[in-house]
Amino acid sequence: MTGTVPLDTTTLTCVFAVCRARGAKAPEGVSGHAGGGALRTLSAGRLTAVVQHVPAAGFSQEALRERLADRRTLESCARAHHAVVSAVAAVADTVPLPLATLYLDDERARSALVGDEQRFLDALERIAGRVEWGVKVYAAAPRARPAQPRTPSAPAPTPSPGPGAGRAYLERVRSRRQEQDRFRDAALRTAERVDSAARAVAVAARRLRAHGPEATGGHRWQVLNAAYLLPAGQERRLREALAPYRRVPGVELELSGPWVPYSFAEGSAPA
Template sequence: MSGPAPVLTYVYAVAPPAPVVRRLLPGLTGVGGRPVTLLHAPGDDPGPVAFVISDVPRPEWDEEALRARFEDLRWLEEAARSHHRVIEALAAHTTVLPLRMATLYEDHAGALNALRAQAQDFATLLARLSGHTEYGVKLYVRPAPPPDAGAAPADTSPGRAYLQARRTQRSSHEEHYRQAALATERVVAVARRFTADRVRHPAQSGPLVAASAEENVLNDAYLVPDAHAEEFRSALAGATHGLPGIRLEVTGPWAPYSFAAPAPPPPEP
């Protein structure tokens, strides 16, 4: 007679073991349609933090299987969406610390050991992030217009007309970047008035950005107190007025993905 199928422990987030979390979990499904439960220290005192988990089939989630599955874009998108849905459902009602997709432990005991080892750091972060939400702020530069060959005088030689058009395009391109630098200064100055923290992410690149014909020059995440969220969005809306060639994009509210990592330990003396 065979025993139960082997599983791994998949962790979505750190959350307080509060009644609101316990009420939400029975209605959630995680990666692969698996039930979502709460894992915390046993006994009457579960402590200040818990892991939000699913038990997932080991053959589908072990290291070898993940190497192959991460090449499957359809599977990867669905898994990422499932991971994100669990976190966002919780974040709508309580403070959570989102963990990276495919955070896995051998079993509940291994996950509990990790939870105990970082419990104080997790609790400190949850307290710091309580009443705050993440917003994304991006700036894009539109491409300079192509050279206008018809703008040169009729008696200008083709070579001179081409060089003049190229100089005009280069000047327009440089002006767009000056506008982008000014927009960045304005956005950062405005955001600083309403936010508790900022994380600078690398500017986005790749096929999707290239297809839009715009260049991403700012890709920030801001931790915004919920009491100032509307002021933050309203103030940012006017930060790029009068700057042609610039597009501002504000996204959120999000769970605090960019601020969920514990602070690094102090350096050794």
């Protein structure tokens, strides 16, 4: 959040996205944040921002901390923000701003944008005519081996309660861990090949932080979370480059897009 909200402030200016001055307009069919005013444009030198007046009572630092601590509220705000950014990007090259980029009023927002004008112009040049694609690679957990069937005449083995049983249990645990490590190592090698193949057709690339098991589930590990900047319409080249890796045993590959190039608004690594 930008700025400190005084108690007598009734509204704040929320900035969603920044475009070049020519061709930018307020999007239709989306409403922005609930309780806010109409979406509109704000001129700032060689830039135009898409903004909305929002009630200060609901978007102060304290109010935001409380609202965004709730997962459903956070998701609702994020969807509203993304809907506006996507609508703007559908008609003009767009630099998306982070969720809840707030200023005390239009003049404060305009001043900040003009002060950072060159950075925004550089970003707009970088992403012009390009879109973001996401690639995720997962190591699938090895499946448990089916138990060997016993013949009807064979009596069930009697487990030994002695020290040997403990050693056997530890060996089984160690064997499972080693097998998991082998699956993960193989998936990591595949992930590096996937990254190289995607970079070969991308303009720029960025490795993102991998999601933990709370997001991926216990049945797989994320070994690659990356974004690639491609010229619009180049999806086929990317799909073809990644096709061989969809058939690698023990590996799951997910491709998503095209997205507004969020990951490349602040610069990026060359592909």
